[in-house]
Amino acid sequence: MNAVPADPVLLLQRLIRFRSVNPPGEEGPCVAYVADLLRDAGIDVRLLARDQDRPNLVARIPGRGLAPPLLLHAHADVVPVEGQDWTVPPFEGRLSDGHVWGRGAIDMKGGLAMMLSALTRLRADGEDPAGDVLVAVSPDEETGSEMGARYLVDHHAELFDGVRYAIGEDGGAIFGAGGRRWHPVVVAEKRACWMRATLRGRGGHASRQGWSGTAMAALTRMLGALQTGRLPAHVTPAFERMAAELAAFSDGPLAGRMKALIHDPAAEVPYDLLPEADAVYLDSVIRNTANATIVRTSDKINMLPTEITVDIDGRILPGEWSADDYLAELRTLIGPEPEIEVLLEGRRSAQPVFGTFYDSLVSVLREKDPDGVPLPMMTPASTDARLFAGLGIACYGWLPLLTSPGSRYQDTMHAADERVPVEAVRFGADCVHRLLSTYR
Ligand SMILES: [Zn+2]
Known part of the structure; x- marks a missing residue:
């Protein structure tokens, strides 16, 4: 057995050196490395694969039976680096300037390193957690999770029997x-609710100006509506709790404006008081959204196209809204004209659970960083948590990082020069360890 806990920073550097870029996804060597590390620490490991080159890892540390099993889930794949302007080699795992640099430093080999370090520390200390701790390390999170978490929950759900809570x-x-x-x-x-809108109109020679009823005119109307309009605001339990805490910890006019967002349906997101990124974030989690991302039409420059398709990235709030409810809202914005086909609909996402486990997450943060403010949040995107939530597990995105106030550390996520402060990784590993030793 390995008596030495894995150093989270060295571990992160090592993990970055595996080029587990997806697509195509070559997570195998990275997952095998993690399996060896856990086995060396005396932890039982199973590999479960739909594609043998892209295995999932599930490990279990027995607890004392005083709490339900807890799941830590992470993904081993990273997004590509092509076409990005990196100033350091993206797969070297360089340590400089107080940061670990490289693809995955934030998303999410940093988080994986924090989890693994905490687990090996628990083992090295001979500490048994209150409940069994499960670790799932999956491939394929970045392109739909078919080989990864979706395979696990569809084919090996029994491994997660009894799990009440998860962090990722x-x-x-x-x-x-x-x-x-x-x-x-x-x-x-x-x-997600990804859609394809089709717009049709009269064709003709593009040398003539002024036709009514063209597909281009319909496209202009639809894109204009999507760009300047908004779907209605809906205050969900997650948004309400977040806005209330933002109000409580804000000064001056911002506090009032945050409260208004909860109670006044006509209140607008305070773009005038916030950095754009924060305002955009709030705007995206108080409502369902739709963004046009791909436009396709003919390749004839001298012909008016008779058909144009537009792919739309739609996102639906957690709760009971169906895709039809969402489409009805979208119709009020873009009108009856476009034909809409749903290409992909994500599973319904659950409302939040604010119970004792949530309180444990918050109290670890308060203990480890008395100056910081834990903030319940909704992500406008989705992670593998959506799949584990389908098993009835209450999932929390919780990988604490110690960064300076106002830091937009995640701006390098999926971008060039992805990096994470060394002290942030150590802090996170320490928080995860504390959670494992204290949760009930
Ligand atoms: Zn990720």
Whole structure:
């Protein structure tokens, strides 16, 4: 047995050196490394694969039976680096300037390193957690999870019997304003509703100006509506709790404006008081959203196209809204004209659970960083948590990082020069360890 806990910073450097870029996804060597590390610490490991080159790892540390099993889930794949302007080699795991640099430093090999370090520390100390602790390390999170978490929950759900709570990545939920160090605790996620709109109209030679009823005119109307309009605001339990805490920890007019967002349906997101990124974030979690991302039409420059398709990335709030409810809202914005086909609909996402486990997450943060403010948040995106939530597990995005107040540390996520402060990783590993030793 390995009596030495794994150093989270060295571990992160090592993990970054595996080029587990997805697509194509070559997570195998990275997952095998993690399996060896856990086995060396005396932990039981199982590998479960739909594709043998892209295995999932599930490990279990027996607890004392005083609490339900707890799941830590992470993904081993990272997004590509092509076309990005890196100033350091992205897979070297360089340590400089107080940061670990490289693809995955934030999303999410940093988080995986924190979890693994905490687990090996628990083992090295001979500490048994209150309940069994399960670790799932999956491939394929970045392109739909078919080989990863979806395979696990569809084919090996029994491994997660009895699990009540899970922690995983934060899915990019971040708030930077207000001069405080906010610690996100992601309590809810939105789900995807990807669509294709088709617009039709009269054709003709493009040398003639002024035709009514063209597909281009319909496209202009639809894109204009999507760009300047908004779907209606809905105050969900996650939003209400977040806005109330932002109000409580804000000064001056911002506090009032945050409260108004909860109670006044006509209140607008305070773009005038917040950095744009924070306002955009709030705007995206108080409502369902729709963004046009791909436009396709003919390739004839001298012909008016008779058909144009537009792919739309729609996102639906947690709760009971169906895709039809969402489409009805969308119709009020874009009108009856476009034909809409749903290409992909994510599973319904659950409302948050604010119980004793949530309180444990918050109290670890308060203990480890008395100056920071834990903040319940919703992510406008979705992570593998949506799949584990389908098993009835209450999932939380919780990988604490110690960064300076106002830091937009996640701006390098999926971008060039992804990096994470060394002290942030050590802090996170320490918080995860504390959670494992104290949760009930
Ligand atoms: Zn991620």
